[in-house]
Amino acid sequence: MSDWPLWEVFVRTKGGLAHRHFGSVHAPDAEMALRHARDTYTRRQEGVSLWVVKSSDIVASDPAQAGELFEPAADKVYRHPTFYEIPDEVKHI
Amino acid sequence: MPSLPTIQPEDEAVANKVQPAGAFDAPSDAHDPVRAGYLLRLGDDALILGQRLSEWTGHAPSVEVDLSLANLALDLVGQATLFLGAAGDADELAFKRDVLDFRNCLLVEQPNGDFARTMMRHLLFSTWQHMLYQALGDSRDQAVREVAAKGVKEVAYHREIAGEWIVRLGDGTDESHARCLDALDWCWRFVPELFEVDEELEAAIAAGIAVDPRLFEADYRAAIAAVLTEARLPIPADQRAILGGRRGHHSEHLGHLLAIMQYLPRTYPDAVW
Numbered sequence: 001m002s003d004w005p006l007w008e009v010f011v012r013t014k015g016g017l018a019h020r021h022f023g024s025v026h027a028p029d030a031e032m033a034l035r036h037a038r039d040t041y042t043r044r045q046e047g048v049s050l051w052v053v054k055s056s057d058i059v060a061s062d063p064a065q066a067g068e069l070f071e072p073a074a075d076k077v078y079r080h081p082t083f084y085e086i087p088d089e090v091k092h093i
Numbered sequence: 094m095p096s097l098p099t100i101q102p103e104d105e106a107v108a109n110k111v112q113p114a115g116a117f118d119a120p121s122d123a124h125d126p127v128r129a130g131y132l133l134r135l136g137d138d139a140l141i142l143g144q145r146l147s148e149w150t151g152h153a154p155s156v157e158v159d160l161s162l163a164n165l166a167l168d169l170v171g172q173a174t175l176f177l178g179a180a181g182d183a184d185e186l187a188f189k190r191d192v193l194d195f196r197n198c199l200l201v202e203q204p205n206g207d208f209a210r211t212m213m214r215h216l217l218f219s220t221w222q223h224m225l226y227q228a229l230g231d232s233r234d235q236a237v238r239e240v241a242a243k244g245v246k247e248v249a250y251h252r253e254i255a256g257e258w259i260v261r262l263g264d265g266t267d268e269s270h271a272r273c274l275d276a277l278d279w280c281w282r283f284v285p286e287l288f289e290v291d292e293e294l295e296a297a298i299a300a301g302i303a304v305d306p307r308l309f310e311a312d313y314r315a316a317i318a319a320v321l322t323e324a325r326l327p328i329p330a331d332q333r334a335i336l337g338g339r340r341g342h343h344s345e346h347l348g349h350l351l352a353i354m355q356y357l358p359r360t361y362p363d364a365v366w
């Protein structure tokens with residue numbers, strides 16, 4: 001069991017919604033990872049669809065680079081689309 | 094001589110509530126021993142295997158497998174509650190009967206052994222249970238039909254996951270392969286009992302409550318052979334059948350299981366959930 005790879009689990013909670021990261025499971029292969037994900041994360045009706053992906057296949061950003069990657073966005077408030085005046089006739093926005 | 098007091102209508106209503114009119118002589122489901130006996134077989138199979146699987150809780154090879162086994166156990170205990178509830182008071186039946194009154198097959202009471210044996214037992218049983226529940230969709234008894242319909246999806250998953258494990262263990266390392274061979278050797282002799290039709294079952298089949306398991310025996314053997322072949326395991330030769338569970342003649346293991354399962358409600362009869 002200690003040599004089982006780690007798999008990231010994504011659950012679609014309702015039809016129409018996107019799969020969301022729920023956690024991870026250990027499993028010997030992809031098929032068993034799906035079963036373990038089902039038994040671990042959807043036992044209380046949390047989901048209608050599952051994805052698993054090997055954790056080692058995920059390319060992650062380097063936390064050490066967080067400064068250069070994310071901080072420059074902090075003072076660019078004009079990138080939020082909140083400066084438009086929306087006519088009263090337009091609904092559902 | 095004083096006459097007997099008149100029976101007050103409210104007293105009569107209370108009496109009727111306690112003992113419905115004609116309860117002693119009118120044929121009703123609750124007093125049908127053939128039906129009750131068949132429900133006990135279905136319920137006890139699920140209950141005892143559920144209890145066995147729950148013994149793994151906290152001891153499984155990994156936390157994921159721990160949850161997986163607990164889920165299987167809960168499915169079975171749920172089915173047992175419904176089957177036994179249709180036969181009488183589910184708690185009374187589960188916790189107040191002794192070994193000789195249990196009607197489960199011998200396979201489900203076998204000790205867990207190692208993980209290979211637990212999964213082999215589960216493959217052999219849940220494949221049978223899945224085919225049985227499918228066939229019980231045509232039962233003339235509403236409770237049997239409804240519980241089987243609810244359970245059939247649960248058991249379909251049991252059958253799949255047990256098969257997946259056996260394929261991985263049988264076609265795994267030398268160690269896991271050898272353990273699967275031991276597991277098969279232990280469990281195989283209890284398979285014929287699953288297809289035994291005794292007088293009691295004969296009566297339940299005739300009443301349209303039960304189905305004859307021999308109708309799907311060929312399918313069962315083919316399905317098991319397919320999994321074993323994929324798992325690089327031999328299909329064992331038939332052995333002399335070991336029977337008796339359906340008539341209360343159990344192996345020594347059931348008494349130990351019941352002692353643990355029934356300890357709390359027998360020691361503290363007032364305990365509530």
